[in-house]
Each structure stands twice: as C-alpha cells, then as structure tokens.
Amino acid sequence: MDRIIKVIFSTGILTLFYFIWTGTTDLYNILIIAFIALVISIIYNRSLFKPMLSPKKWIYSIWYVIFLFIEIIKANFDVARRVVSPKIPINPGIVTVKTKLKSAMGRMILANSITLTPGTLTVDIDEDILYIHWIDVTNIDEKTATEKIVANFEKYLEVIFG
Amino acid sequence: MIKRLIPLLLVISLFFILLKVATNVAPNYDLTGVAKTYAEQGASDLGAMNLVTAIVVTYRGLDTLGEVTVLFMAGTGIALLLRRKKKKNDSGIKNRAASEILKTGSKLLVPIITMFGAYIFINGHLSPGGGFQGGAAIASAVMLMFLADSSFKINHKVFVLIESFSGIFYVLIGVLGLVILGADNFLDNRILPLGTFGTILSAGTIPLIYTLVGLKVGTELASILDNMKGELE
Amino acid sequence: MANLPEILLQISTYFVSAGIILATLRLIIGPSMADRVVALDTFTVISISLITLIACMSERVIFLDVGMVYAILSFIGVVAVARYLEGGL
Amino acid sequence: MEWYRILGSIITLIGSIFLFLGALGVFRMPDLYNRMQAGTKATTLGTILTLLGIGICHYEWIGQILVIIMFIALTNPISSHALARAAHFKGIPLTKGSVADKLKEKESTEVEVD
Numbered sequence: 001m002d003r004i005i006k007v008i009f010s011t012g013i014l015t016l017f018y019f020i021w022t023g024t025t026d027l028y029n030i031l032i033i034a035f036i037a038l039v040i041s042i043i044y045n046r047s048l049f050k051p052m053l054s055p056k057k058w059i060y061s062i063w064y065v066i067f068l069f070i071e072i073i074k075a076n077f078d079v080a081r082r083v084v085s086p087k088i089p090i091n092p093g094i095v096t097v098k099t100k101l102k103s104a105m106g107r108m109i110l111a112n113s114i115t116l117t118p119g120t121l122t123v124d125i126d127e128d129i130l131y132i133h134w135i136d137v138t139n140i141d142e143k144t145a146t147e148k149i150v151a152n153f154e155k156y157l158e159v160i161f162g
Numbered sequence: 163m164i165k166r167l168i169p170l171l172l173v174i175s176l177f178f179i180l181l182k183v184a185t186n187v188a189p190n191y192d193l194t195g196v197a198k199t200y201a202e203q204g205a206s207d208l209g210a211m212n213l214v215t216a217i218v219v220t221y222r223g224l225d226t227l228g229e230v231t232v233l234f235m236a237g238t239g240i241a242l243l244l245r246r247k248k249k250k251n252d253s254g255i256k257n258r259a260a261s262e263i264l265k266t267g268s269k270l271l272v273p274i275i276t277m278f279g280a281y282i283f284i285n286g287h288l289s290p291g292g293g294f295q296g297g298a299a300i301a302s303a304v305m306l307m308f309l310a311d312s313s314f315k316i317n318h319k320v321f322v323l324i325e326s327f328s329g330i331f332y333v334l335i336g337v338l339g340l341v342i343l344g345a346d347n348f349l350d351n352r353i354l355p356l357g358t359f360g361t362i363l364s365a366g367t368i369p370l371i372y373t374l375v376g377l378k379v380g381t382e383l384a385s386i387l388d389n390m391k392g393e394l395e
Numbered sequence: 396m397a398n399l400p401e402i403l404l405q406i407s408t409y410f411v412s413a414g415i416i417l418a419t420l421r422l423i424i425g426p427s428m429a430d431r432v433v434a435l436d437t438f439t440v441i442s443i444s445l446i447t448l449i450a451c452m453s454e455r456v457i458f459l460d461v462g463m464v465y466a467i468l469s470f471i472g473v474v475a476v477a478r479y480l481e482g483g484l
Numbered sequence: 485m486e487w488y489r490i491l492g493s494i495i496t497l498i499g500s501i502f503l504f505l506g507a508l509g510v511f512r513m514p515d516l517y518n519r520m521q522a523g524t525k526a527t528t529l530g531t532i533l534t535l536l537g538i539g540i541c542h543y544e545w546i547g548q549i550l551v552i553i554m555f556i557a558l559t560n561p562i563s564s565h566a567l568a569r570a571a572h573f574k575g576i577p578l579t580k581g582s583v584a585d586k587l588k589e590k591e592s593t594e595v596e597v598d
Contacts, residue, residue, distance in 0.1 A: 014277045020547045021281065036280045044276070046269050076502055076529045079522050083509040092518055092578060108266040108562075115561035116528060121521050122561075123568045125262050133517045133568065169423040176419060180412040183449065258481050261569055264474065267562040274555075275467055282460075290457045299464065302471050309471070309478050400486070400541065403493035407500035407534065414500075414507035421511050421519075429571040433519050436563060437510045440527040440556070441503050444534040447549075448496070451538045459548045466552060470559040474566050481570035 003045075010041035057160050064156040068113055071152075075118040082135070093137040094123060097130050097146040100154060106161030113153050120149055211288045218292065219368050227332065229294075230378055234329070237382045244389045260310050268310035275303040283376030284369060293372040297379025304384040308391055316388050325381040328374040335367055335374075401452075408448050414441045432476050439469035492540030499533025502526050516576050517568060524564040531556050 014037035015030065024030065082088055101107050111122040111130060119135040132149060139145060193201055200217055218226055276299075282289075283296030307314050418441060421434035443462050450458030509522020532553050539549035 010273065014273060017274060017277060017551065018281060021278075021551050022285070023544075023547045032284065033280075036284070037277065040273055040276050040280070044273050046272075072525070072529050072532075075525045076505075079509060079525050080502070080505045083505055083512060083522055083526075088512065088514065090514075090518060092515075094572075094578070104262065104266045105270075108263050108270075111263045111565060112558070112561040115524055115565060116557075117525075119521065121517060121524065121568060122263070122565050123517070123572055133521070135518060135521050173416060173419055173423070177412075177416055180415060183408075183412075183445075258573065260478065261566065263562060264566050267558070271470075271559065278463065278467065282464075290460055295464070299467065302467060305475070306471055309474050400489040400493040403490075403497050404541075407493075407497045410497075410500035410504045411534075414504040417504075417507040417511045421507075427516070427571075427576055429567065429574065429576055430516055430519070432567060433516060433523055433564075434510055436567070437507055437523045437527055440531055440560060441507060443552070443556070444500065444503055444531050447535055447538050447552075448500075451541060454542075456545060456548070459545060459552065463548070463552050463555065466555050466559065470563050473563040477563070477566040477570040480567075481573045 007038070007041045011037045014040060060156050060159045064153075064160065067152075067156065068116070071113075071117040075116060078118045089136075091136050092133065093140065094131055094133050095137060095140050095145045096142050097132055097150050098142060099128050099130060099146075099150055101128075101157055101161060103161045106157050109161075110150065110153055110157055114149060212286065212290065212292075214290070215286045215292050215368060215372070219371050223336065223371075226293075226375065227336070230329070230332070230375060233379060233382050234325075237386050240386050241389050259312065265310045268306050272303045272306055275306065276300055279303065279376070279380065283372045286372035286376075287368045293375025294379050296372070296376035297381075297383060300376070300380035301383030301387065304380075305387055308387060316384060318385075318388075321381045321385055325378055325385075328378040328381075332371060332374045332378070335371060404448060404452060408445070408452075411441055411445050411448060415445065429480060432473060432480075436469065436473045439465065439472075443469075488543070489541050492537040494537070495540065496534050496537030499530045499535075499537060501530075502533065503530035506530055515578055516571055517578060520564050520568055524560055528557060528560045531560075 011034060015034045018033045018037070019030065022029070082090065099107065099110060101110060107125065111125060114120050114122050114130070114132060121133040121135075122130055123133050124131040130150070132145070134145070134149075138148070200221065201213060279296045279299030279302075281296075282291035282299055283293050286292035286296070304316065415438060418434050418438040422431050422438065425431040425434055443466055446458055446462040446465060450456065450462070503526065506523055506526025509526060510519045513519040513522055535549045535553050535556075539546045
C-alpha cells in the first residue's frame with residue numbers, strides 16, 4: 001500500500017514536471033505522458049518522492065526557499081568582496097558540524113544549502129557529521145561551528161522533513 | 163614555451179569566436195537544392211513540425227534503420243571485446259563508496275532525467291531531438307545510477323528483450339508501409355492519420371518510430387556502459 | 396531608449412563571454428587535474444547562461460532544450476570525473 | 485514602453501556580472517577548495533538571475549526557464565561536493581595558512597568498502 005501511494009505520487013510529480021516544461025493543454029499529450037511517468041515510477045523503485053500532506057510543511061518550505069534565496073544573495077556579495085579585493089582576505093579550514101536531521105533527503109538539502117551560503121562548502125558527510133570547508137574560520141570548536149552554520153537551516157528543515 | 167603558446171592561441175581564437183557569437187546572432191534564411199524541396203513540401207506532406215525529424219525518419223528512414231543497426235553492432239562488438247573472464251581483484255584497490263549526498267541526489271534526479279529523455283523522443287516531431295538524443299539522455303540516467311552506487315547492476319534479460327522488440331517493431335512498421343501503401347513506401351509515416359499539425363498525435367508513425375528508436379538506443383548505450391564498467395572492476 | 400533591453404542583453408553577453416575566457420585560462424594553467432575539472436564545471440555552467448542569452452537574442456525557444464541537455468551532461472560529466480578521481484568507478 | 489523587458493534585462497545584467505565574478509574567483513583564488521567556493525556560489529546565483537531575467541523578457545518561456553533553474557540549483561552543489569570530496573581524498577592540500585583540517589583524521593581511519 002505504501003508502495004502504491006509512492007508510485008502514484010511520483011507519477012504525479014513527473015507529470016507536473018512535464019507540464020511545467022511544455023505548458024501544453026492537449027489532453028492526449030498529458031495522458032500519454034502520465035502513462036510514461038507511471039512506467040518510469042514503477043521501474044525505478046528507489047524514487048524519493050514522498051507525499052507531503054500537512055500544510056504546515058508547505059508553508060515552512062516556502063519560507064525556507066525565500067530564506068535560502070536571501071542567504072544565497074548574501075553569499076554572493078561576500079564572494080564578490082573577497083574576489084575583487086587585491087589581497088584576497090581568507091582564513092580557510094575544514095571544520096566538523098553535527099546535524100540533528102534523520103532523513104536522507106533532509107540531509108541532502110542541508111548539505112546543498114550549506115554549499116550555497118556564505119563561505120561554506122560541504123566536503124564530506126558521515127552519518128550525522130558534516131565536514132565543511134569554511135573560508136573564514138572563526139572557531140574550530142564543533143559546537144560553535146554548528147551554531148553558526150547549520151542551526152539556521154535546521155529550524156526549517158526539522159519541520160519539513162521531520 | 164611552445165607548450166604555453168598553443169593554449170594561448172586557443173584562448174585567443176576562442177575569444178574571437180565568442181565575439182562573433184556575441185555581436186551577430188542572426189538566423190540563416192537562404193536554402194538551396196534538395197533542402198528547399200524538403201523545406202517546402204515536408205510539412206504538408208508528412209505533418210511533422212520538426213522537419214529534421216521528418217527527413218531522418220521518412221525520407222531517409224532506411225538510413226536511420228542502418229544507423230540503429232550500426233549502434234547495435236558496436237554494442238555487440240564492445241560486449242565481445244570486453245567480456246573476458248572476470249579478473250580477481252587482488253591488487254588491494256577497492257572501490258570507494260559514493261557519498262550519501264550523491265546517492266540521495268541521484269535518487270531524486272534519475273526519474274527526472276529519464277522523464278526528460280522520454281520528452282525528447284516523444285516530442286521528436288515537434289521540437290529538436292528525437293530517438294537518438296532521447297536514448298542518450300536515458301543512458302545518461304543509467305550512468306548516474308552507476309556513479310552513485312558502485313554495486314548497481316542492470317537487468318540484462320529485460321534490456322535485451324526491450325532492445326530486440328523495439329528493433330522488430332521498427333522493421334514491422336516499415337514493412338506495413340509496403341503492405342498498405344504499395345511498393346517503394348518502406349517506412350512511410352502515412353499509414354496512420356497525420357492528425358492536427360503541431361499536436362502530439364500528429365505526423366503519422368513518426369512518434370511511434372521515435373519511441374522505438376529511443377528505447378533501442380537507450381538500452382544499447384546502457385549495455386555498453388555496463389560492459390565498460392565490468393571491465394574497470 | 397526603445398532598444399535599451401537589447402543593449403543591456405548585449406552587455407550581459409560580453410560579461411558572460413569574459414567569464415568563459417577566465418574559466419578557460421584556469422582550465423589551462425590549473426596545476427592539478429581537479430583544478431581543471433573545477434574550471435570546466437564553471438565553464439559549462441556559464442555556457443548554459445550563454446546558450447539562454449543566445450536563445451533570447453535570436454528568439455528561438457529550441458535553444459532552451461539544448462541548455463537543459465547541456466546542464467544534464469555537465470552534471471553527469473563532473474560527477475563521473477570526480478568518482479574516477481577518488482577511485483569509485 | 486515595455487517595462488517588463490527592461491526589468492528582465494537588468495536582472496540578466498546583474499546575473500551576468502555575478503557569473504563574471506565567479507569566473508574571476510575561480511581564476512584568482514589560491515587553492516582548489518576556495519576556487520570551488522567562489523565558483524559554485526557565484527555561478528549558481530548568476531545562472532538563476534540570468535535565466536530569470538530572460539524568463540521575464542520572454543514570459544512565454546517561463547516554464548522551461550523555471551525547470552532549468554531548479555535543475556541547476558539542485559545539481560550544482562551536488563557536483564561540487566562530489567568533486568571536493570574526491571579532491572580531498574586524492575590528497576590535494578589546502579592552501580598555506582589554513583587553520584584546521586579535521587577531515588584528514590577521518591579519512592586516515594576510513595574503512596574502504598566495496
């Protein structure tokens with residue numbers, strides 16, 4: 001039963017993706033594509049598309065995207081400042097942080113967000129420990145780094161993927 | 163010195179190419195000879211919005227069949243050359259597992275890339291692309307699975323089945339043209355109604371043929387990848 | 396003033412082209428293999444923007460399909476090189 | 485006056501400047517990881533803004549543009565993560581003056597699995 005719900009949801013997502021891509025209004029087109037999406041979802045049984053039903057998660061997702069976009073813009077001004085200045089001001093190093101997230105999807109989104117935000121780049125991941133290249137290390141202590149790097153994201157991601 | 167000079171020349175020439183691209187982007191409108199005939203009559207004759215597809219599948223359909231066969235031969239040849247006895251892995255080098263992020267990401271991306279491959283060959287008669295390109299996109303999805311999971315194996319029986327059946331159906335559609343429309347109509351796309359110009363169910367058999375070609379090319383390229391990976395291990 | 400958008404897009408094309416040239420320089424001088432791959436990654440991502448700009452300037456939507464395929468191939472290419480470098484293939 | 489075209493082309497211009505800065509970062513930064521930082525962040529935002537601007541100019545293309553943006557925003561960090569991981573495993577050093585490298589301890593004890 002669980003599997004059937006997953007397949008149907010995956011089919012829906014893939015059809016939606018096709019619909020956004022082509023913007024078609026032809027019914028035959030959508031039916032054919034829905035069939036193909038169904039076949040793909042059945043064949044590929046490791047798909048991670050899961051139904052997300054509670055409206056709270058949706059609201060948090062939208063907030064998260066906005067928050068992330070602001071962070072990315074900040075990150076870019078940070079990078080631009082460093083790149084343009086004649087004597088490149090960096091103080092790099094690799095530090096560890098701990099995450100509380102359990103789901104694989106949540107961890108991936110967290111790692112991607114860390115990569116896209118100011119001065120940090122996920123180098124490796126090992127269960128709940130992330131190894132992060134930090135362009136301007138202020139403190140190599142794990143607790144402080146966690147507080148500075150991941151705490152902001154986890155607030156949202158814990159609700160979305162919790 | 164010369165070693166440094168050649169890349170420098172390359173960069174300079176790249177600069178000029180980019181400059182040309184950046185300064186004048188204008189489509190070429192003049193056509194001559196056989197291209198003119200195809201361009202003028204193709205759309206009304208065959209009902210395909212993408213003229214290249216119409217030429218590849220109908221006017222030059224036999225060539226496409228040949229190309230698919232060549233790809234099949236190449237795949238078979240690679241399998242023949244690379245399928246040696248599996249060497250014992252005694253060098254002490256083991257595969258490093260992919261990171262968790264890449265695994266999760268590939269699980270998310272593989273269906274989307276496969277879907278995009280399907281889009282390419284389903285819409286072969288409306289937009290750029292077609293069977294070969296769609297097949298390549300599907301094979302790249304399979305490659306992503308290989309990259310994310312070093313112990314991933316493809317199911318050979320299913321792949322061979324899909325490949326053979328799509329080939330057989332392709333030839334059957336061609337022969338149907340001979341039977342229904344008479345001689346010298348091999349691979350004619352008009353055995354099905356042409357439909358409304360510009361919709362997905364148009365251009366006769368072109369979408370059908372491209373689906374078959376896409377499946378065939380996709381499975382063939384995936385098998386080639388599998389053989390090469392077997393050699394690396 | 397009427398063709399201000401065209402002029403702005405033209406200037407963007409120059410910036411993007413300059414970016415591609417810088418990435419190519421790093422591709423040539425990069426001391427290690429991984430440096431070259433980083434440069435190549437940057438190069439391809441910037442090229443996607445160039446393809447889209449060309450699509451906009453020549454008013455042809457089909458280049459967007461090309462851009463998407465290029466995005467897929469560049470991603471898989473970089474991941475393949477990375478997995479090869481760490482001996483994971 | 486087609487105001488949306490002007491808005492779109494200004495956004496595109498900003499995006500292309502970020503792309504240029506990203507490439508400049510890749511060119512100027514001292515070691516691989518710092519280059520990757522500049523490369524990934526700046527090219528991701530640059531591509532997003534460039535494509536978004538063109539999507540505003542040609543609003544009938546917005547669907548396709550959005551799909552490409554989603555794909556880039558998802559794949560770009562993943563590919564640079566994979567590359568950074570491989571490079572560190574391969575032993576490419578951090579630049580002089582780096583503060584800490586906690587990953588080294590983990591990799592030396594890493595049990596290689598098939």
